[in-house]
Amino acid sequence: MEKVAIYGFGSFFSKLPVFEDIDILIIHQSTSYDSCQFAIWCKKYLLSKISVVDITILSESEECQLSFLAKSKAKYYGKVRGFSAENNLDEIVAKLSRINSSSELIAGRSNEST
C-alpha cells in the first residue's frame, strides 16, 4: 500500500502575517513508478484544495540525499495512506487552515495579508 508523508516549510508555517505562498513537501516511499504516481496524485489533490501553494515531491531516499528536511526546517503534518488518501489529505488541509490566522486556504479564495 502506498503512503506519503506531508510536511510544511517556509514563511506560512513560521506564522508570518505576510507570505507569498504555502510551501508543502510530499515525501513518498520509493522511486518506483507507482510510488511516484501516488505522490503526484496527492499533489494534484492538494492543488485542488489549497490556493497559492507550491508543492515539492521527493522520495525518502532522495530527501535523504538532498537533506531537504534539514535545509528547509520542514514540519511534519501527517501521513497519507492509499486506502484513505482523500480523508487523510482533507484532515491535513484542515490542520493547515488553523496554522496561520491570516490565511484562507480553500481553493478559490484569496489570502489575506497584513
Next chain:
Amino acid sequence: MPAHNKEFPWMSYYGNYKFFEDRMLSHSKVYNIRNIGDGFYDIKLIDIEKLRVFICECYSFGLAEYYESMEKLGELGAVIINSNWCGYSMEAKLHCREHKVGLFDISGFMAALNMKNFWEYLTKQEKEYFKNNEGL
C-alpha cells in the same frame, strides 16, 4: 518563491532567463536558440538536431517531478534546474540519463553540450557519487 505557478510549467518566478540565454549564445556548440516561452527553448546545436529544453525553477527536482514533467510537457531533450536549494536528485539524474534526457544545472549543461551524448555528462561529484553508490 520559485514554482509558484500551480500548473505546469514551473517557469522562472521572475521570468528571468537572460543569464541562460547569454550563456547559450556564447557557447561554441550552439548555433542559435529560440525562446518558445514559458521556460521552453529550442536550441540548435552545430552538430546535432534541435534540442527542446525546459528551464525549471524549483526547490528540488526528483524522479516523481520528472514523470510529471514528461506527462505535462511532452518529450524533452533536457531539463535544466535553476535552484539555489537542492537541485536535482541522483535518482532523477540516473533515470534521465538512462532515457537519453539531460538533467543539469546551467553550468552542467554548458559542459554537457561539448559531448555528443550530452545526456551522459556527469560532474566530478556525480561520478564520485555513482561510483560510491553502484547499487543506485
